[in-house]
Amino acid sequence: MARFVVVGGGIVGLAVAHRLMTDRPGDSVTVLEKESGWAAHQTGHNSGVIHAGVYYKPGSLKATLCKAGSASMKEFCAEHGLSYDVCGKLIVATDEAELPRLHDLHQRSVANGLPVKLIGADEAREYEPHVAAVAALHVASTGIVDFGAVCRKLAELLAAGGAELRTGTEVTGVTNRGNEVVVTTTGGEVVADVLINCAGLHADRIARLSGVSTPVRIIPFRGEYYELAPQRRDLVRGLIYPVPDPQFPFLGVHLTKMIDGSVHAGPNAVLATAREGYSWGRINLRDVWDELSYRGLWALGRKHYRYGLTEVARSLSKKRFAASLARLVPELTPADIVPAGAGVRAQAILPDGGLVDDFLIVEADRQVHVLNAPSPAATSSLEIARHIVSRLPVAQAG
Structure with a gap:
């Protein structure tokens, strides 16, 4: 044995x-x-999404295991009586400048063998009546569950x-x-x-x-969530995501229907001051030293400090957070969202500041x-x- x-x-x-x-x-x-x-x-502490595998390099472990895992996770839930919902999602381009990245994502999705469809603004609003989009990618196999x-x-x-x-x-x-x-x-x-x-x-x-x-070091990034006030949940039917920036592993703040019927908004991505740092007030000196003594973090900061500052500003300002959501659903205002906790992402970083993708x-x-x-x-x-x-x-x- x-x-x-x-x-x-x-x-x-x-x-x-x-x-x-x-x-x-x-x-x-x-x-x-x-x-x-x-x-x-x-x-x-995650958003409970059963991802389809849209974002990942064809042939990578993420691409192959996510596609297979999407199917096996649904099978597991069905076998054991766990609630899940294959609600699909929209990845939306909110202006013309995002269209090339949306088309690249469509090509990657097709290469990964996924059931996706490029659609125009009118069809996007058939799925999500309140969305702002010049075009969108509809991903039919995306689902939600309580992990x-x-x-x-x-x-x-x-x-x-x-x-x-x-x-x-x-x-x-x-x-x-x-x-x-x-x-x-x-x-x-x-x-x-x-x-x-x-x-x-x-x-x-x-x-x-x-x-x-x-050589890699785990660097924690906190993702903070809001949720829509109950009377505003009707603004979102399923999942609405922005077109991601391919430089980063983070998908941008998005709107996610949860399996309990609530609608979460987020997460952002800010450097955490503890590996289990779910708020600005949680500081672990050992974790902070691990971060600051690692040259990979400084290299990452030099490359992407503007992005980092933007994320911090959004973390500290509900108005900025709501404005990011309003790019997807213009009717959303700061009054429509309430805090809903946070998660921490364990991201491996290389000594040269590269993110292990x-x-x-x-x-x-x-x-x-x-x-x-x-x-x-x-x-x-x-x-x-x-x-x-x-x-x-x-x-x-x-």
């Missing part, structure tokens, strides 16, 4: 554990999560299948000892044959604890480290898990 330890109880970690239990039923699976519950960070509910179901299935689920257990050290991996935690030692690191915002730290040399999965001796898995990782989670587990040599853990 092989022993697997998965670090991280977000959707990727739980999906990996579930895939291990499914594909290797005779083996032992332990999940370690430092928080008291599942999906406490990235998974539990927290997906995690709770995965944990339930893991418990029923005999996996050991340990919340409130933080990893403090990792040592290879012969053919074993010894994981030191706040709850004692756990000995495994294989460690799989799905620690999200702390994945690079777990890798370094494990003796794995990686694909999923990054590093394999080492008896270890696997998921070092970059921001959006669309939740959509792709079941397929990320399949990808990782399929690459584990049987002999490695036997």
Whole structure:
């Protein structure tokens, strides 16, 4: 019997554990999560979108695993009675200058084999009567779900299948000892044959604890949300996105119908002062030092400081935030939106300031480290898990 330890109880970690239990039923699976519950960070603070795979370079892990994951996530929800809605989305060009980027996105979507359609302003308003658009890309397969509910179901299935689920257990050290991996935690030692690191915002730290040399550093970016006041929810039927700037992994503030019927607006993207920094007031000195001492962040800042300043200004001004939304739906005013929390994106950055734009999965001796898995990782989670587990040599853990 092989022993697997998965670090991280977000959707990727739980999906990996579930895939291990499914594909290797005779083996032992332990999940370690430092928080008291599942999906406490990235998974539990996102916009709940089942992405189609529009934005990603054809042939990349993001493109292939997102498309497959969109289908498998819907199948999982249907099988287990979890609510989801394939509502589709519009990516809208609000002026003529954005049309070339919209057409490029259409070509990329077609290359990725997605059911998309370029439409004009009149047809766009058939989907979203209040939208402002000179043209739009309709993405029929985009959906919405509560990824927290997906995690709770995965944990339930893991418990029923005999996996050991340990919340409130933080990893403090990792040592290879012969053919074993010894994981030191706040709850004692756990000995495994294989460690799989799905620690999200702390994945690079777990890798370094494990003796794995990686040049990337996780830099946290906070995404702040508003939501439409209940009496204004009728302004949005589904999902409305701007045409993204290809220089950045962030999609711009958008309007997202949630599975509970609310409509979220956002997120923006500001540098966070803690890896779990959900507000300006949350500051972690260790995290701040990690950011400021990393030359990749300074290189990134030199390249994109104007973008960063714009995001900070939007964070500090409800009026600016509402103005960004009004480019998509002109009827929206500051009075129509109320604060709705925030999430933090774990973005891996290279020493030259480059943003790692694909999923990054590093394999080492008896270890696997998921070092970059921001959006669309939740959509792709079941397929990320399949990808990782399929690459584990049987002999490695036997």
